[in-house]
Amino acid sequence: MGCINSKEGDTAGYNGNQREKRLRKSSRRLVAPSRREEVLVEADSGRGNDGRERLISKSQENVLSTPLSSDGEKEKKLVIEKPITSSHQRHATSDVGVNRGEQSLRILNVPNGIEGQQIAAGWPSWLTAVAGEAIKGWLPRRADSFEKLDKIGQGTYSSVYKARDLETGKIVALKKVRFANMDPESVRFMAREIHILRRLDHPNVVKLEGLIAPRMSSSLYLVLEYMDHDLAGLASIPGQKFTEPQIKCFMQQLLRGLEHCHSRGVLHRDIKGSNLLIDTNGILRIADFGLATFFHPDRKQPLTSRVVTLWYRPPELLLGATEYGVAVDLWSTGCILAELLAGRPIMPGRTEVEQLHKIFKLCGSPSEEYWRKSRLPHATIFKPQHPYKRCLAEVFKEFPSPALALLDVLLAIEPEHRGTAASALQTKFFTTIPVACDPSSLPKYPPSKELDAKLREEEARRQRAAAIKGRGHESIRREPRDSKAVPAPDANAELQASLQKRQALPNPKSSSEIYNPEEDTGSGSSIHPSRGTAQNGYSHSGPLIHPGAFGSSWTKKVKEDEIQMAPGQALGSTRAYMQRLHVPKGGSDLSTLSGLVAARSKNDRESSTHSHWQEQGLSNSYSQLDSAETSEKQEWTHHLLDRQSSSHKKGDKMGGKESTTGYGSKKHRIHYSGPLMPPGGNFDEMLKEHEKQIQQAVRKAQVDKAKSKKNYSEKAQFEALLFPGRNGNSGV
Numbered sequence: 022m023g024c025i026n027s028k029e030g031d032t033a034g035y036n037g038n039q040r041e042k043r044l045r046k047s048s049r050r051l052v053a054p055s056r057r058e059e060v061l062v063e064a065d066s067g068r069g070n071d072g073r074e075r076l077i078s079k080s081q082e083n084v085l086s087t088p089l090s091s092d093g094e095k096e097k098k099l100v101i102e103k104p105i106t107s108s109h110q111r112h113a114t115s116d117v118g119v120n121r122g123e124q125s126l127r128i129l130n131v132p133n134g135i136e137g138q139q140i141a142a143g144w145p146s147w148l149t150a151v152a153g154e155a156i157k158g159w160l161p162r163r164a165d166s167f168e169k170l171d172k173i174g175q176g177t178y179s180s181v182y183k184a185r186d187l188e189t190g191k192i193v194a195l196k197k198v199r200f201a202n203m204d205p206e207s208v209r210f211m212a213r214e215i216h217i218l219r220r221l222d223h224p225n226v227v228k229l230e231g232l233i234a235p236r237m238s239s240s241l242y243l244v245l246e247y248m249d250h251d252l253a254g255l256a257s258i259p260g261q262k263f264t265e266p267q268i269k270c271f272m273q274q275l276l277r278g279l280e281h282c283h284s285r286g287v288l289h290r291d292i293k294g295s296n297l298l299i300d301t302n303g304i305l306r307i308a309d310f311g312l313a314t315f316f317h318p319d320r321k322q323p324l325t326s327r328v329v330t331l332w333y334r335p336p337e338l339l340l341g342a343t344e345y346g347v348a349v350d351l352w353s354t355g356c357i358l359a360e361l362l363a364g365r366p367i368m369p370g371r372t373e374v375e376q377l378h379k380i381f382k383l384c385g386s387p388s389e390e391y392w393r394k395s396r397l398p399h400a401t402i403f404k405p406q407h408p409y410k411r412c413l414a415e416v417f418k419e420f421p422s423p424a425l426a427l428l429d430v431l432l433a434i435e436p437e438h439r440g441t442a443a444s445a446l447q448t449k450f451f452t453t454i455p456v457a458c459d460p461s462s463l464p465k466y467p468p469s470k471e472l473d474a475k476l477r478e479e480e481a482r483r484q485r486a487a488a489i490k491g492r493g494h495e496s497i498r499r500e501p502r503d504s505k506a507v508p509a510p511d512a513n514a515e516l517q518a519s520l521q522k523r524q525a526l527p528n529p530k531s532s533s534e535i536y537n538p539e540e541d542t543g544s545g546s547s548i549h550p551s552r553g554t555a556q557n558g559y560s561h562s563g564p565l566i567h568p569g570a571f572g573s574s575w576t577k578k579v580k581e582d583e584i585q586m587a588p589g590q591a592l593g594s595t596r597a598y599m600q601r602l603h604v605p606k607g608g609s610d611l612s613t614l615s616g617l618v619a620a621r622s623k624n625d626r627e628s629s630t631h632s633h634w635q636e637q638g639l640s641n642s643y644s645q646l647d648s649a650e651t652s653e654k655q656e657w658t659h660h661l662l663d664r665q666s667s668s669h670k671k672g673d674k675m676g677g678k679e680s681t682t683g684y685g686s687k688k689h690r691i692h693y694s695g696p697l698m699p700p701g702g703n704f705d706e707m708l709k710e711h712e713k714q715i716q717q718a719v720r721k722a723q724v725d726k727a728k729s730k731k732n733y734s735e736k737a738q739f740e741a742l743l744f745p746g747r748n749g750n751s752g753v
């Protein structure tokens with residue numbers, strides 16, 4: 022196996038010829054890779070992108086086989102890099118000065134100023150120009166100091182690899198973020214994530230250990246602690262039933278991590294099971310700060326409401342709040358607590374309308390005073406004529422009372438009643454027996470990410486083999502793993518970003534906010550005047566339906582069909598969900614699409630047999646709640662219709678007001694990811710319409726899939742002719 026250039030390692034539309042050429046050219050072979058491991062080599066390894074030589078340390082000489090020659094440029098400055106000896110990112114000296122001892126040397130052009138120093142320190146100029154603040158004081162890690170192992174995850178914006186740090190021997194996760202055309206706005210959003218991660222330092226928050234920024238590539242790698250599991254994955258293990266001490270252990274760690282984030286002025290804004298990583302010692306760390314933002318509790322700043330995965334999204338965001346705080350994360354935490362206790366997601370809405378309806382039914386609707394005071398953008402439309410009564414205690418009557426008491430606080434309909442992470446940690450839930458178990462006493466689970474990667478690899482190999490043998494149209498399936506996990510719609514901002522990606526717009530996850538490093542002292546992010554959620558948001562006639570992670574081809578179909586699909590994960594992860602439906606995340610498998618609705622209801626049924634609490638009667642409460650739903654839905658929908666038509670009549674007035682908070686003006690009307698006006702005028706018809714549109718999308722996707730399989734088969738045969746010896750394992 023050759024070494025790979027990570028620039029091309031996961032590139033779609035990869036070209037065998039190019040790869041071959043690069044392999045030949047790439048004499049910068051590092052240490053001999055083991056059987057299935059590859060050394061991560063970026064284009065700038067051993068040589069600057071200006072082609073000039075670098076002097077290298079003795080230790081690096083051992084692994085670099087390319088002879089170096091000096092081209093004797095005039096303007097040179099000796100830059101001495103201190104080798105990385107710890108797992109932590111090296112801190113740059115202010116003058117990028119001379120360090121003694123074990124050293125590596127570089128000769129580079131040095132522009133003036135801080136940016137110049139950063140470039141001299143090895144950062145690419147496209148990054149220093151936009152994200153100078155985020156990388157301040159750090160030196161980049163070298164790509165060739167890591168050995169890429171498996172691909173372990175695929176996010177909306179990133180691919181995540183397991184890798185070995187060759188300098189420490191430690192296993193790490195490399196989150197690779199690629200920037201289309203090095204778009205400055207996307208880079209700025211990445212910078213925000215980096216800046217936030219650097220601000221955080223807590224055992225229950227994932228640690229950013231370094232950055233790799235290859236000069237010749239438009240990607241950036243975040244070096245993170247490697248974590249074997251996520252809570253969603255563990256919850257989806259068949260038969261998995263967490264005990265009360267285990268649930269307390271997870272919740273305690275989550276709340277401690279959150280308390281730290283909030284105390285450092287950071288809102289996570291996407292708390293869900295798949296973003297809670299767990300290592301082999303049972304330590305939980307909050308991860309994925311891609312939607313996180315800085316906030317200042319005393320200074321109001323407008324933020325986008327289009328964040329947080331739908332099932333975990335608090336009512337104020339669904340109602341369009343643009344001024345909010347820690348309470349949004351506490352709501353999501355409440356949803357997770359209930360989900361762990363109940364054994365299934367408690368409010369799996371498919372559209373924003375449905376989500377809000379589920380919330381009101383369970384948690385009651387806000388008080389008159391709240392509606393009046395909060396002046397939420399969508400209050401006119403969503404305020405029910407008759408208030409909904411809170412029935413949390415009845416529905417979850419089987420929960421232990423300290424758990425129910427905490428849940429009651431976390432799922433307070435009005436955000437100011439949710440308390441804080443610190444106050445939650447003081448509640449009886451954590452002090453009464455049985456107390457939280459020690460993380461180290463949690464069961465040891467097999468490393469699921471590696472297992473997944475191997476299964477995916479195996480599946481890909483089998484498909485390739487089948488394609489070569491001319492059986493390309495048959496899909497080889499393995500039995501889905503039983504799971505009670507079900508997907509959740511992801512944060513709408515991410516969906517929006519994916520739509521923007523397809524429209525060749527800049528990619529930020531939360532497009533209505535702009536990252537301004539100067540505001541990162543806690544003043545938060547602001548709404549971009551021309552890129553507010555509503556202003557350039559998507560408008561559609563169909564519902565937002567949930568099935569997570571169908572990948573680009575699915576969302577493309579969706580766009581064509583004018584249905585909005587949100588990629589995403591619930592506590593039951595996308596990964597688990599995709600296993601169930603035998604599709605790798607990012608794929609657009611038909612069985613997934615057609616199985617979508619059935620799978621959900623099947624999952625729901627299955628979950629009742631797994632759940633400890635349901636065994637004790639919770640399912641009854643649920644079904645009581647469900648049976649009341651249909652008539653309520655109709656009433657609710659009729660009510661919305663009335664409200665909507667009157668609110669549209671008031672368009673001018675409302676729009677004027679809302680445009681200041683990121684919501685529509687008359688010209689740019691409010692757009693929702695769920696339908697406010699179901700075509701048939703009631704909820705049941707809206708759901709029927711859902712199904713119809715899903716089926717249409719499925720049919721189109723089937724045609725597409727057949728086409729792409731044919732192309733794939735032809736390509737595979739062609740490659741087999743070109744490279745007869747190749748085993749197809751061309752890297753992650």
Ligand SMILES: Nc1ncnc2c1ncn2[C@@H]1O[C@H](COP(=O)(O)OP(=O)(O)OP(=O)(O)O)[C@@H](O)[C@H]1O
Pocket residue numbers: 173174175176177178179180181194196227245246247248249251295298308309310311470
């Ligand atoms: N430190 C880590 N160790 C192990 N796996 C990780 C780590 N960080 C992320 N992953 C895995 O990689 C996947 C994608 O990571 P992440 O969620 O950070 O990316 P993203 O692009 O922000 O994704 P999303 O679309 O969910 O927002 C997830 O499944 C996660 O479990």
